[in-house]
Amino acid sequence: MGRSIALALAREGARFVLAARTESELNGVRDEVTALGAEAITVPTDVADPQQIADLAKATLDRFGTVDVIINNAGTGTVLGPVQDTTLEYWESMINTNARSAFLLTKALLPTMLANQSGHVININSTVAKKGVSTASAYCASKAAMAAFGESLAAEVRSEGIRVTNVFCEPMNTWLRWAATPDFARDRVMEPEDVAQVVVDVLKLHRDVMVDDIPVRRR
Template identity: 40%
Template structure:
C-alpha cells in the first residue's frame, strides 16, 4: 500500500494508460479523482476502482479549458480537502501527416490538450500542494518526443515540451517539498498503438506488418510495453520510495529510448 490514503487526481482516467494507473493507484491505497471529457468511460473506471475496494469520484473535465480545470480543483478541494498526486495523463494523438500538410488548427488542438492542459492542471492544483508543503506531479510524455516518428511533428513537439515544463517546474516547487517528473512510455499495447501503426502504414505507403516491425526492431526487449508497466512506474514515482527523484524523465520503452 505505497500510496495509502493519498489523494490522486488523474486526468484522462477513463481509458487506456489513465485507467490502468487509476487501478494501480487504487490497489496501492490511494483515493482518486478521475477527470476526462467522457463521463461514461470515467464511470466505468470508477466502478472498477470500487470493485477493488477503492474510492473514486468522477469529475468531467476538458483540461484545455481554464474554467473547467478551475472547477476540477475546487471539486477536489471540497471533496478531499487536499491533493497529494497529480497525474497529467490527458492527451491527444494529433494528426499524422508531413508538417506542411498539417493545418494550424490541428497543430493548436494537439498543444491545447497535451501542453496547455498540463499547464492548467498544474496551475490550478499546485496551490493546494504548496499550502500543505508536499505533493507529486507526474506528466505522461512519450518516447516520440525524443525519437522521430514520421508525420508526428505536433505530437512529438508537444510531448517533448512536457520535459522542459517538468524540469523547470521542479525547480520552482522543490522548496515546497513538491516533486515533478515525466514518464515517457514506448509503444504501449492496445488499440491506440494499432491506430498509430495503421497511420504510419498509410503515410509511408508500406504494409501493416512492415509498420508494426518498425516499433519492435529497435527494442532490446523485442516487444511492446504494457500499460501495467507504465502504471507501476507511476506508482513508484508517486511513492516515498522516490522521495529524492524530481525533474526526471523516466523511459518505459522496452529500451527503444535510453536518453
Template identity: 40%
Template sequence: MLLDGQVAAVTGAGTGIGREISLRLAAEGADVVLTGRSTEAMEEVAGLVRAAGRRALPLAMDLRDPDSIAAAAKAAEAEFGRVDVLVNNSGVGGPSAPLVDMPLDEWEDTFRVNVTGTMLACKAFLPGMLARRSGSVVVIGSVTGKRPLVNRTPYAASKTALIGLVRTLAWEVGSSGVRVNLVSPGGVEGARIDWVLEQQAVSRGITVEQARAEFAGGAALQRLTSPQDVADAVAFLASPRAAAITGEDLNVSAGLVMY
C-alpha cells in the same frame, strides 16, 4: 501499500493508460479523482476503484477549458480535503501528415491539450500541494519527444515541450517539497498505437504487421509496452519511495529509447 491514505487525481482516467494508472493507484491505497471529457467511461473505473476499497470521484473536465479544470480541482478538494498526487495523463495524438501539409488548427489543438492542458492542470492542483509542502506530479510524455516519428511533428514537438515543463517546474516547486517527474512510454499496446502503426504503414507502403514488427524489433526487450508497465512506473514516482527523485524523465519503453 505505496500510497496508503493519499488522494490522487488522474486526467484521462476512463480508458487506456489512464484507466490502468487509476486502478494501480487505488490498489496502492489511494482514493482517486477520475477526470475526463465524459464521465461515462469513468463510471466503470470508479466502480472498480470502489471495489478495491477506495473512494472514487468521477469529474467531467476538458483540458481545452480552463474553467472546467479549475472547477474539477475545487470539487476534488471539497470532496477529499486535498490532492496529494496529480497524474497528467490525458493527451491527443494529433494529426498524421507532413509538416508542409499540416493544418494550423490541428497543430494548435495538439499543443492546446498536450502542453497547455498540462500546464493548466498543474496550475489548478498545485496550490494545495504547495500549501501543505508535499505532493507529487507525474506527467505522461512519450519517447516520441526524443526520437523522430514520421509525419507526427505536432505530437513529437508537444511531447518534447513536456520535458522542459517538467524540469523547470520541478525547480519552481522543489523548495516546497513537491516533486515533478515525467514518464516517457514507448509504443503502448492499445488503440492509439494501432492507429499510429496503420498511419506509418500507409505512409511507407508496408503492411501494418511489418510496421508493428519493426517498431517492436527496435526495443531491447523486443516487445511493445503494456499499460500496466506505465502504471507501475507512475505508482513508484508518486510514492514516498521516490522521495529524492524530481525533474526526471523515466523511459518505460522496453528499451526502445535509453536516453
C-alpha cells in the same frame, strides 16, 4: 493508460478523482476502482478548457480537502502527415491536449501543494519528446513542450517539497497507437499496466528521493 494507472493506484488504497471528456468511460473506470475498495469520484472535463479545469480543481478540494498527487496523462495524436499537410487546427489541438492541459491542471492545484510543502506531479509523456519522428511534428512538439514544462516546474518547486517526475514511454498498446499506426509491429509496444506500475513505484519512494525523468522502454 489512465484506466491502468487508476487500477494500479486503487490496489494501493488511493483516493482519487478521475477526469476525462467521456462520462460513460469515466463511470466504468470508477466502478472498477471502487470494486477494489478505493474511493473515487468522476468529473467529466475537457482538460484544455480553463473553466472546466477550475471546476475540476474545486470538486477535488471540496471532496478531499487536499491533493497529494497530480497525474497529467491526457493525450491525443491520431493523425500522421508531413508538415505541409498539417493544419493549424490539428497543431493547436495537439498543443492544447498534450501540453496546455498539464499546465492548467498543475497551476490549478499547485497552490494547495505549496501550502502543504508537499506533493508529487507525474507527467506521462513520450520518448518523442526527446527525439522527434517523421510525419508527427505536431505530436512531437506538444510532447517536447510538456517535457520542458515538467523540467522547469521541477526546478521551480523542488525547494518547496514538491517532486516532479516525467515518465517517457515508448509506443503503448492503446487505442491511440492503433488509430495512428494500425500497422505498427505488435511486438514493439508496451503494455499500459507496466507504466502504471512505474507510477506506483515512484510514488512509494521516500519524499526526499527525487526522480526527475524515467524512460520506459520495451526490452
